[in-house]
Amino acid sequence: MKIRGMKQVLHWIFLVVGVVSLIVMGITMDTYLGYAEEGYGLDMSFDSAYLNDDWLVLKFYFENPGSLDIELVGGNLTLSEVYEIPEAELPNHIAQERPLSPLPAHENVSVMIWIPITNSADLDSIRTTGQVDIDLDLLLFVPTRYMNTHITFQATVEVSV
């Protein structure tokens, strides 16, 4: 093959690779920003809920399809007032972390979240109706990226009393 012909082939390859790289760049940045903004690629699904004395216990499945480990470090539940999820501490440094639950990369994990319901009106409402409108905002920590982000979940769920 002559040099001129080879150059032409290389230019065509360059054109195709260039267009593909622009498209991949757009998709990658959109995904990266979306990850940082909420959930870091986590897929969160509700399993069940029950009431243990005045503790509301919520069971969720988390699927982490990404390649980075994520930690669930805390959060809050909004009913008629805001309830903090206990035993949670925001890590300032990777060595001081105390995760509520680790969510390893490429794994499915079930997590039980225990929340003390201190407001008697909320507790009575759950006991009488057997369901609750949950508005959960969970705090995530991504150790490799040294960053915190949130994942939210809103739904009306049945509660076994």
Next chain:
Amino acid sequence: MIVKTIFSLSIISITFVLYGLHEMPWTIWGSATGMFLLLLAPFFSGMIMGYSFENPKWALAYAIIIGFTAIGLNFLLFMLPQIMGVGDYHPGFMADVWWYGYVLPFFITISCVPAGAMVAVSTNVYD
């Protein structure tokens, strides 16, 4: 030439970005193919840029400028969520940005992009 510049910037910086962002499902980080692409893509871009020049001096200067602009773009893209404030980042994040956004791309850029440009510009004498 503008199209070549845009595509070169895009090819070099997306390679660095994909190597740095190993949370992406389509990351090239941690594989032999990834290392190969990391070296090949900047070389290939430099080569295509080199074909446009008769004078090796200008080819070298242009390739280096494009290479360093791509590093800047990569650095910016890596930091974009922090700049936009969409995530709450701790100071340790910047160590990652400097490594994957500057140090590693710097060595690859100064090695591969001018090498590609020089290989290409030297073949121009056969036209």
